[in-house]
Amino acid sequence: MKNKKTILITSIALFSILIIIFIFVFSYYSFINTTDKGYEKNIRANIKNINEINNSVVSCIKGQSIDAEKSRKELPEKTSSLLNIKNTITTLSPTEKHAKSHEYLVNGLTNNIHIYEQIVSILNNPESNDIDKSLEALKKYKNACMQNYSLFHIKTAEITLSENTLKYINNCTYYVDELVNLKKDREIRKSQYTDFVNEMDEILSSFIEIKMDFSYFKDKIDNKSMTYENALNDIDKIKTEFVEIKNQFSKITVPSKGISSYNLLLKTFDNYYSYLQNYRYALSTESTEVFNNTSKKKLDSLYIEAGLNYKIMNTTYNEFIQTYSYFKESNK
Numbered sequence: 001m002k003n004k005k006t007i008l009i010t011s012i013a014l015f016s017i018l019i020i021i022f023i024f025v026f027s028y029y030s031f032i033n034t035t036d037k038g039y040e041k042n043i044r045a046n047i048k049n050i051n052e053i054n055n056s057v058v059s060c061i062k063g064q065s066i067d068a069e070k071s072r073k074e075l076p077e078k079t080s081s082l083l084n085i086k087n088t089i090t091t092l093s094p095t096e097k098h099a100k101s102h103e104y105l106v107n108g109l110t111n112n113i114h115i116y117e118q119i120v121s122i123l124n125n126p127e128s129n130d131i132d133k134s135l136e137a138l139k140k141y142k143n144a145c146m147q148n149y150s151l152f153h154i155k156t157a158e159i160t161l162s163e164n165t166l167k168y169i170n171n172c173t174y175y176v177d178e179l180v181n182l183k184k185d186r187e188i189r190k191s192q193y194t195d196f197v198n199e200m201d202e203i204l205s206s207f208i209e210i211k212m213d214f215s216y217f218k219d220k221i222d223n224k225s226m227t228y229e230n231a232l233n234d235i236d237k238i239k240t241e242f243v244e245i246k247n248q249f250s251k252i253t254v255p256s257k258g259i260s261s262y263n264l265l266l267k268t269f270d271n272y273y274s275y276l277q278n279y280r281y282a283l284s285t286e287s288t289e290v291f292n293n294t295s296k297k298k299l300d301s302l303y304i305e306a307g308l309n310y311k312i313m314n315t316t317y318n319e320f321i322q323t324y325s326y327f328k329e330s331n332k
Helices: 002-060 068-091 099-124 131-151 163-210 215-222 228-250 256-292 296-301 304-330
Strands: none
Touching (some): 002 163, 099 131, 099 163, 131 163, 163 228, 163 256, 215 228, 228 256, 256 296, 256 304
């Protein structure tokens, strides 16, 4: 009788334990299921808002490019809205089932925000020295965002960069590419300008040292302070120096905007060379004719062509100085 009573009590106790375990397991899974459903509901609502914000950038597309001014005005607000959603999402507590997807969502959204922040930064600083690095960062954020969003998996909650969003981001990339190329072109032109000006200034400085009116020699000869031979030797030395200057000048790389200045100096050099040649010829001829009792009028006529060369050369030189000065000032 006692054994039967013990067995009955044991059976009741075991049954009670099983009932408790069943209730606990049922409650636990009910809680987990309720938590999952609550989390999924919140996530779906937030993802819907994220997708709407991303899709709204379609209004900033302008043909194959973007509306830069509108982007500058509207993107900060969109970025702020996404940041608020991120703050909300990070307060949610996903179950173990959704933990990894939740992490992908947060990482994707973080890069999503960085995309718009980077675009605004670029648009606000289009002349930045490191704009090419900013472009690479934009591409990196886009790829990281898409990768993380693609790894996020929760039923009836799909997040992705829509076709309109991708078109806008790609158009931004093309736009920045153009800014980078324009910057490179400007740097190349600036380098060409600097090299051209440095070489031109050096040549000009050398030319100024030998540019002179050779009647100086004639005056000294007339005053008996110089012989014809010494005067002709000095002119020959100037000619040698001038030929070297012309050779250096011919090797200059000329930027498109510097062609006018270059051509005027080239014309000046050609006229100076003619002047030098014709004046030397006149002086050399006079040195032999003067002993033949040749009239002063005839001797003076020897210098007419050289005098015309000098006048033309001086006019061209002054035009060059004016053009070259304007070129240097306008291309700084």
